[in-house]
Amino acid sequence: MPSIFAYQNSEVDWCEKFQHLELVAEFYNTFSNVTFFIFGPLMMFLMHPYVQKRSRYIYVIFILFTVVGLFSVYFHMTLSFLGQMLDEIAILWLLASGYSIWMPRCYFPALLGENRPQYLCLVVTATVVSTFLAFLRPTINASALNTIALHIVYIVAQEYKKTSNKELWHLIEVTMVLWAFVFTSWISDRLLCSFWQWINFSYLHSIWHVLISITFPYGIVTMAMADATYEMPDKTLKVCYWPRDTWPMGLPYVEMSDDNKSC
Helix, strand or coil, X not given: CCCCCCCCCCCCCCCCCCCCCCCCCCHXXXXXXXXXXXXXXXXXXXXXXXXXXHCCCHHHHHHHHHHHHHHHHHHHHHCXXXXXXXXXXXXXXXXXXXXXXXXXXXXXXXXXXCCHHHHHHHXXXXXXXXXXXXXXXHHHHHHXXXXXXXXXXXXXXXXXXXXXXXXXXXXXXXXXXXXXXXXXXXXXXXXXXHHHHHCCCCCHHHHHHHHHHHHHHHXXXXXXXXXXXXXXXXXXXXXEEECCCCCCCCEEEEEEECCCCCC
8 A cells, every 4th residue: 555655646636747846746836835824924913903802713714824835835746645635634624714713693504593602513523524534535625625615605795795895895806806716727727737738838726826825815804804794793894905005906904993993
């Protein structure tokens, strides 16, 4: 039986391989993860005041996002089965953490009512079971994770219909556009690999890494804004952008107060 540490023994096959360094299976897919190490800690810093007032468990999300980048580096460098599982399980727990903290109570299963502790137990149980099931059919893990992500997109779309907050509208619109690019780059790399190799452009998955890292802050802030409507109705959340609000592009974060102070 081959070792789970063995080089290139994962069943998942991406387009880019052995084009630059012999010991790095996928050069661009490996080093494009640098954005995870930038945006994870930076968002932790920018969102610190919000986290202190909402829930310190939110720090876990930023840590897991950085861990996803670390495991993704290991996976794409080696294409080992262990690397694949670490990468996908970290993403699973990242999504589960977001579900646990920010899922509006009105979307809870009917049998739970609006009891968040019970909902948290349900999410943790389902995630633990899914972690073990991930080892049974590793080739479908990525598709299953994308299905979960699509459910989050559905929830965001429902909140878009409900809200009258123009800032939240804008955030959701930008997030949806980014997600469309994210999904397109991922599915194109998976299904049209032979075409991209034919035109010598096998870098769509590395582009996916960069796009998902940019989408992450927008998704986090979108969920925080939607959550505040239900969990902190007495607080005012304002969307700010790093490094400056006046720049046409920036990294979104929230500032929270009891009044309408500007950033």
